[in-house]
């Protein structure tokens with residue numbers, strides 16, 4: 327537990343991200359004894375609040391989220407609230423950040439470590455960063471450390487993303503910049519490294535000789551949930567494919583890093599992303615759920631995609647010719663993210679009833695790993711049936727899984743950048759999606775609609791696939 331006094335500043339403290347994810351994550355870290363002994367949480371935003379009313383908001387967030395029972399947890403809420411403060415200001419005014427700096431000095435002393443979390447919309451991003459710099463808050467000579475966490479969107483395409491990286495690079499050093507992708511904070515995603523490089527039995531099979539295809543599927547049973555204004559400017563490809571799903575692909579497909587250091591892991595992810603052929607229209611299908619254009623904040627003629635299905639190819643000796651099927655969609659039948667590795671069938675179909683071996687990695691909900699093998703059906707006949715050997719996190723491990731944001735915030739406090747996105751891999755991921763996105767925007771074609779709540783990935787079928795009963799392929 328670090329002893330350096332630490333100030334955690336949430337810029338955009340009255341927003342959704344702060345309320346839903348950051349405050350609960352900090353509180354949980356506090357309850358589990360992970361926060362430094364002397365810490366302060368300072369909310370910064372435009373909304374006129376004072377310490378008292380901010381604490382009330384925090385208390386509401388925590389009580390709805392954790393339903394604290396009387397006793398220990400209620401006590402913890404009280405202790406946590408005492409360390410929460412609020413500073414009102416404009417994002418673009420350096421003076422407001424100067425007074426914030428003085429406030430922090432008063433609260434935590436002149437030499438506290440400083441974590442600045444930018445939980446703000448992309449259009450005020452750069453100006454805010456400049457104000458922080460001008461106010462001296464990013465100055466590492468002045469304090470033990472100063473780290474800045476930034477959230478996606480990191481641009482809209484290759485050019486705007488590299489422009490943002492360049493502009494931010496003039497304001498903060500790469501070492502103090504923590505680009506968050508909360509999928510990397512998820513247990514089952516982190517486990518990909520352990521699974522692949524910590525098990526003797528997988529590595530010899532983990533290649534084109536033995537693997538037929540890899541599917542990465544993200545499906546949500548909700549629409550844009552009040553975030554339509556943001557979502558409509560980005561779409562599902564920018565929202566989850568460019569970041570979360572390409573990160574998952576990189577971890578599945580990368581070569582073994584020579585060490586488990588942030589630099590070496592990022593290098594291998596970058597290499598594999600650079601070897602990934604850009605998405606193209608011929609192997610991509612997009613869709614938009616019915617009712618999307620009627621949501622507040624969505625223009626009537628929006629062509630934004632809420633569903634995508636695409637096949638990617640990773641041109642490395644290990645993966646050449648193996649399709650990586652990526653599916654992502656909102657407003658589908660269920661909430662599920664998983665990776666399915668299909669092994670090649672045996673050269674001779676020896677047993678009746680045998681099925682393809684698969685390895686299913688369920689990222690959420692109900693994290694699970696399941697290896698499907700063929701097993702003899704007990705009895706007098708020699709027939710086999712596929713059965714799953716599975717490991718459910720919930721059954722196997724007594725401890726509750728930490729929330730992605732908890733793990734990531736703790737890593738920032740510890741100065742560990744392993745689970746954060748580095749600029750080269752960010753650029754490489756944009757290269758994969760940009761040509762297709764630009765083509766779509768040039769053609770201005772509205773995607774076909776799909777009914778809210780329908781099944782994925784079968785809503786759009788390629789011509790070589792058979793529809794599921796009751797589901798028809800679009801014209």
Ligand code: BG6
Nearest residue numbers: 508509546565566570663690730
């Ligand atoms: C965010 C996207 O990055 O991830 C959201 O902006 C999406 O649109 C969310 O809903 C999904 O995260 P999780 O952790 O709920 O799978």
